[in-house]
Amino acid sequence: MTEALVVFVRAIISFFSLLIFARLLGKEQISQLTFFDYVNGITIGSIAATITTDLSSRAWPHWVGLLTWVALSYLMEIITMKSRYAAKFLEGEPTILIMNGKIMENVMRKMKLRAADVMELLRNRGVFDLNQVDFAILEPNGQLSVLRKPEHLPVTPKDMNIPVQPSGISTELIYDGIIFEENLRQMGKDRKWLMEQLNMHGISSAEEVFYASLNSDGSLYIDEYDDHIKKVTDIGDFKGPF
Amino acid sequence: MRKFMVAAIPVATLIVFILVMISGNFLKKPLGGDDDVPGSIEKTIRSVIDENWDEAGTMADQLQRAWDKVVARVQFSSERDEINALSMNLARLRGAIIAKDKSGALMELKEAYEHWEELGK
Numbered sequence: 001m002t003e004a005l006v007v008f009v010r011a012i013i014s015f016f017s018l019l020i021f022a023r024l025l026g027k028e029q030i031s032q033l034t035f036f037d038y039v040n041g042i043t044i045g046s047i048a049a050t051i052t053t054d055l056s057s058r059a060w061p062h063w064v065g066l067l068t069w070v071a072l073s074y075l076m077e078i079i080t081m082k083s084r085y086a087a088k089f090l091e092g093e094p095t096i097l098i099m100n101g102k103i104m105e106n107v108m109r110k111m112k113l114r115a116a117d118v119m120e121l122l123r124n125r126g127v128f129d130l131n132q133v134d135f136a137i138l139e140p141n142g143q144l145s146v147l148r149k150p151e152h153l154p155v156t157p158k159d160m161n162i163p164v165q166p167s168g169i170s171t172e173l174i175y176d177g178i179i180f181e182e183n184l185r186q187m188g189k190d191r192k193w194l195m196e197q198l199n200m201h202g203i204s205s206a207e208e209v210f211y212a213s214l215n216s217d218g219s220l221y222i223d224e225y226d227d228h229i230k231k232v233t234d235i236g237d238f239k240g241p242f
Numbered sequence: 243m244r245k246f247m248v249a250a251i252p253v254a255t256l257i258v259f260i261l262v263m264i265s266g267n268f269l270k271k272p273l274g275g276d277d278d279v280p281g282s283i284e285k286t287i288r289s290v291i292d293e294n295w296d297e298a299g300t301m302a303d304q305l306q307r308a309w310d311k312v313v314a315r316v317q318f319s320s321e322r323d324e325i326n327a328l329s330m331n332l333a334r335l336r337g338a339i340i341a342k343d344k345s346g347a348l349m350e351l352k353e354a355y356e357h358w359e360e361l362g363k
Contacts, residue, residue: 009318013259020252055322058362060263 007052010059014051017063018044021070026077034091034140044069091140098136101149111138122146168216177207187214198222266319266362270312276304277311283355286335290347298339298347306332320362328357 021044033041044066051062080087095107097118108118118136121144127133132152137145157164171183173194184190194206197220203209211223272278282305289298309332313325331354338346 003322006317006322009262013262016255017259020256023252057321057323058263058266058319060260060319063259063263 003055006055010055011052013059013063014048014066017051017066018048021066025070025073035142036091040069040073044073093140094145095138096135097138097144098130098133101131101134103130113138118144165217170213170215170221172211172213173220174206174209174212176211177209179206183214189214263319266316269315269319270358270362272308273315274311277308279305279308279312279358280355282308283351283358287348287351290339290344290351293342293344295339295342299336302332302335302339305335316362324357324361328354328361331357 047062047066047069051059051066054062076090080090095111097104097107097111097113103115103118108115119130121138122128122130122133122136125144125146127146127148132148133146134149135147137147139145171187172180173183173187173189174180179191179194181191184194194212198204198206198209198212201220201222203222203224208224208226209222210225211221213221215221270279272281282301286298286301286305289295289301309328313329317325331350335347335350335354338350
């Protein structure tokens with residue numbers, strides 16, 4: 001019996017179990033996680049690690065522990081989705097820290113936040129002057145949402161009555177020299193059109209292109225492998241190869 | 243079909259994992275003629291009680307071979323502490339048999355049986 005072989009098999013079990021469970025739990029981004037979600041994730045990961053390397057006990061009880069944590073997390077997700085009250089109770093709710101430009105000291109005390117913490121959160125949102133803030137709301141994930149006073153909001157094309165083109169998302173046409181025929185078809189284009197466009201940019205083959213995308217306004221973004229940059233900007237402090 | 247496979251593959255994978263993890267209790271049972279650990283323990287106990295030390299030595303060797311076969315099967319589903327403890331019992335048993343120490347040999351055999359019972363549970 002070799003320990004390494006047992007660890008190898010257990011690692012496969014915990015890795016794929018974790019992968020399947022993570023897919024089951026959904027696609028919440030790290031930035032959307034509440035503090036409890038964060039701790040929950042760490043615990044589940046820790047149990048998976050124990051399954052792999054703790055050979056002093058069987059994998060099965062740890063796996064049951066992992067399954068239980070995942071099942072409870074899933075249950076919480078379902079409950080918070082179905083019940084608005086439960087969601088508020090379990091995940092917390094947004095809290096107004098600044099209302100009409102006034103700091104809510106009592107709320108700050110309750111949330112255990114110092115003025116310096118609020119200033120840091122504001123700076124993270126690009127606000128350096130409290131006079132500019134109309135409302136600041138602390139979200140359950142710990143991030144601050146800031147609404148500036150109308151006089152400090154940036155001017156939009158609508159304010160200036162400037163006509164704008166409708167925006168949209170771009171579609172990948174080439175990646176790593178490979179043409180996506182399906183995307184071309186969806187955009188009502190064909191390979192001939194693409195090659196014509198590439199030729200207009202002095203490119204003879206798709207294999208010379210690292211990335212190309214078609215924007216909704218019909219313009220094409222093309223990045224070649226050969227970037228033809230004469231003066232390279234180096235922001236590193238060291239000359240070395242790393 | 244594709245939708246079915248997307249659900250079926252993870253479920254099948256989890257079922258295989260569960261079977262691997264809980265297979266210890268089944269796989270420790272004798273599957274052939276020479277991997278009967280509790281049977282070998284019983285025979286060795288009888289030989290030790292009769293103080294037939296030559297036969298006890300042969301039985302202990304047979305027990306070791308049976309144990310080595312079982313370990314290969316149950317290693318993925320059993321706690322290593324129990325496996326190590328039982329292996330240590332067998333090593334001490336051989337010493338007790340050489341020393342013709344009846345009480346020592348019986349203690350090791352009974353403890354080995356206890357570890358066997360707990361293995362993969």
